[in-house]
Amino acid sequence: MKTTEMTTLGAHPLDEYLRLDRLPHIWCPGCGLGTALGALLKAVGKSGLDIDKTVMVSGIGCTGRAAGYVKLDSFHVTHGRALPFGTGLKLANPDLKVIVFSGDGDLAAIGGNHLIHTARRNIDMTVVCVNNFTYGMTGGQMGPTTPEKGRSTTSRKGNIEQPFNIPRLVAAAGAVYVARWTTIHLRQMERSFIEALQKKGFSLVEIISPCPTYYGRMNEQATGLDQMRYYRYNSVVKHGAPLDTVDITLGGQIVVGKFLDIEKPYLPQKINGHGR
C-alpha cells in the first residue's frame, strides 16, 4: 500500500474544536460532511457558547461519526436515538447546550418518531440534519429523503416512494427555527447555525450535502463537484417560503433559506429544577 506523507502546515483555526488525534476522518472525497461540520464549529466559536457546556450527540451513519471528531463532550449513540439521548442530557442538566448532528436516515427514518416528538416538545436543542438522500455508510440504499425516481442500490429503477420534506415535517411538529442550505451556501449556513444555537427551543438546520460515492454516482452527478454545481445552479433562496413549496425533486430546484423563526414555550422549563 502506498502512503502519502503528510506535512505539518501549522494550526488550523478549528483545531481547538477538533480531536486532532482522530484525524484523518473517514469521509469520502467530495463528501459534504466536512463542510457542514466546519461551518458548525465556526458558528459554535462565534456564538459565544461556553464550550465546556456544549455537547454533541450523533447517531449512526457517516454523519454519525461527527461526534467522534469534535473536542466537546460528545456521544456516538444508537441508530436513530440521538434525539432522545440528547433530551435526557438536556433535562438532567439544563445548563448544557445540546447539538445533535446526524443524517437524514438516522433522524428521519429510524429516528423519525423521535424527530417529531422532540420538535413537538420543543426541547431546547439544535439539530443539524445532513441530508445526502441516501444511506452512505451501508453503501447507498434509498432512504426517507431519496427523491422520487432517485436511484439507489435498493431502488435500482428509481425510488417509487415520496420523500419527507424535513423542514415541513419539523415545523408542523412544533419546531421554532427551521432553515435549509446546501453545502455551497457556506456563509449562509454558518449564519443559520449561529441563529439556531442561540435560539431557545427546538431548532433544525437541514444541510443538503453531496454523496458522490453513492447517491451522486447513481444519479448522474458522479463527482462532488458535479453535485456542488447542481446546488449552485438550482438553489433558490426564499426566506419564509411556504413549507409546502420546498419539496425536493430529482434534478429539480432546491429551495433554501430560513423558513421559520418563531417564539414558543420550550422544555426544560425552569420550574423543573435540575434533576441532579
Place this chain on the structure above:
Amino acid sequence: MSSNGQVSGEFFLSGDEACAEGALAAGCRFFAGYPITPATEIAEHMSERLPEVGGTYIQMEDELASMAAVLGAAWGGAKAMTATSGPGFSLMMENIGLGVMLETPCVVVDIQRAGPSTGLPTLTGQGDMMQARWGSHGPYSIIALSPSSPQEIFDLTIKAFNLSEKYRVPVLLMSEEAIGHMYEKVMIPPWEKIEVYPRRKPKVPPQEYLPFVPDDDMVPPMAIAGEGFKFHVTGLTHDERGYPVMTPEAQDKLVRRLVDKIEKNRADIIEVEENGIDGAEVVVCSYGISARVSAIAIEKARASGIRVGLLRLITAWPFPTERVREVARNIKTFIVPEINYGQMVFEVERAAAGRAETVLVPHMGGAVHDPQTILDAIKQAVK
C-alpha cells in the same frame, strides 16, 4: 413529607409505589418512561414525586426513547430510571446494550406480565428472565435483582442504584405484576440513614482523564457532561480514550473487561436467601412471587415430615452458580417453580451439574402457582 420532598415512616404501598419511593430515596432524579400495564403506576408516582424532590419526569414517545433518555440523563449527571413490562422491555434492549457499552449507571424496572407478545397484560408472569440476561445483542454481563414483596422492591431498588453506580452498568429490577400490584406494609427509613453509592467521579484533571481506564475493580471513573472533561464515548468498540478501534484485539480487551467487572465481583454482588437447607433432601430454588408461593408448599411438606429447604434468588444475574453447586452436593433434588416454561431452571441445572436432579414446576403465566403443584413436585422427588 418534609419540605424537601423526603418521606419516611410506615406506609401501605403497592410494589410499584414502593419501587418509585425506593428510587427517590436512592437519589434517582430523572425518570423517562412510557405507560404500560402493569408498570404504569411507577411512572404515575414518579411524575408526581420527582418535582417534589427537584427531579424531572418525562414521558417519552416509546420505550426506545425512554431508555435512550435515561442514558442521556445519566451522562448529564442524574441518577436515572425507567420502568416497563415485557413489550417495552423488548424495545429497551437496544439501548440497554448501549448502556453496557458506555458503562452507564441506570436502573431498568421490568414488572413482568405474561407473554409472549401482548399476552396477558394485566396478569403476572416471569417470562423475561432470560431476556434480562441475554436480550441485547453481543456478549456482556448484567446485574438483575428479583424482589419478593413491596418492602423488598423498595430495598432492592436502592440496591439496584448502588450496584449500577458501583459497577457502571444498567441494573435490571425484575419484578412481576403480582408484586407490583400487591399492597403491603412498607417501612421507609429516614433518607439520611440510607446508604447511597455516589457517582465514581474522575480523580484526575480533565487533561489527564481517559474515560475507560479502570480502577482496580475493573470499573472506570465517570466524567459527566458539562464539566470540561471533553470526553468522547461511542457504542463502537473503543480503547481507553473512548476512541473507536476496529480490531479483534480491542474487542477482546474491552468486552473481557465489561464481562469480568461483573463476573469477578460476583461475591460482592450476589445475594440469596436460604431457609432450612442444612440437612434438606429437597431444595426449592425460586425467585420473586414464586418463591413466596413456594414457602406455602414448603411449610406443608415439612408438616408431613419432608426435609425441604428454600434457596431464594435475590440476585438472578449474575447467577449464584457457586452456592447452587455447593447445595447440590448434599441434596437429592432441586424443585424450580417459575412462571414460564423453564428459564432459570436451566441455570440451576447447569450449576448442579448432575450432582442433584433438577425439576421444573412451570406455569405458563396469568396467575401464580397453586402451591399444591409445588407440593406435589416435592413429594414426587422424595418418593
